[in-house]
Amino acid sequence: MKRTPFAAMSCPIARGLDRVGEWWSILILRDALQGLTRFDEFERSLGIAPNMLARRLAGLVDGGLVEKRAYSERPRRYDYVLTERGRDFREVVQALLAWGNRHFAPEGPSMLIVDRTTGLAAEPILVDSVSGKSLADPIFETRPGPALGSRGLARQALIAAARVRHEAESRS
Structure with missing residues (x-):
C-alpha cells in the first residue's frame, strides 16, 4: 500500500509525521537518543529485519534527523549520529513515554525518566517558555x-x- 506523503501539507504535525510517523523510525530515534549509533546495535535492540532497518535509517538521513559517518573503511561501516533536528525529538519521545506509562501500562511503568543526580522520577509536562504555564491549561489553543x-x-x-x-x- 502506497503511503500518502504529508510533506506538502501546511500542518506542522503532518510535516513532522512525514519524517518520523512510522513506528520503527520513532523507535530508532528513541534508541539513538539513548546512545545507539550502529546498524547492528539498532538491529539487536529492535529485532527489526535488516532491509526494513536500512530503509528507515535512509529515511531518517533524508529527513535530516541523523547523519551517516563512516567509522570503518574495510568493510565500509557507518555510525548514524543524531543531528540537531534529531536531538530536538527528545521531548517528543519523553512525552510519548510518559503518555504510554500513564495510559497503557496497567502493570506499572517499564521505563522512567529520572534525574541523574537524585534518581527521582520526573513527570514531563509541556510549558509555555514565556509564561511558564502548562500547555495542558485550557487557556491555550491552536490558531492559524x-x-x-x-x-x-x-x-x-x-x-x-x-x-x-x-x-x-x-x-x-
Whole structure:
C-alpha cells in the first residue's frame, strides 16, 4: 500500500509525521537518543529485519534527523549520529513515554525518566517558555499561523464550527 506523503501539507504535525510517523523510525530515534549509533546495535535492540532497518535509517538521513559517518573503511561501516533536528525529538519521545506509562501500562511503568543526580522520577509536562504555564491549561489553543494555506483554513473553519456545536450542546 502506497503511503500518502504529508510533506506538502501546511500542518506542522503532518510535516513532522512525514519524517518520523512510522513506528520503527520513532523507535530508532528513541534508541539513538539513548546512545545507539550502529546498524547492528539498532538491529539487536529492535529485532527489526535488516532491509526494513536500512530503509528507515535512509529515511531518517533524508529527513535530516541523523547523519551517516563512516567509522570503518574495510568493510565500509557507518555510525548514524543524531543531528540537531534529531536531538530536538527528545521531548517528543519523553512525552510519548510518559503518555504510554500513564495510559497503557496497567502493570506499572517499564521505563522512567529520572534525574541523574537524585534518581527521582520526573513527570514531563509541556510549558509555555514565556509564561511558564502548562500547555495542558485550557487557556491555550491552536490558531492559524500566517503561512496557513486555503486547505488548512478550511480545516480550521470546520474545527471552529464543531467547537461552536459542542459548546451549544453542552449548554442544553
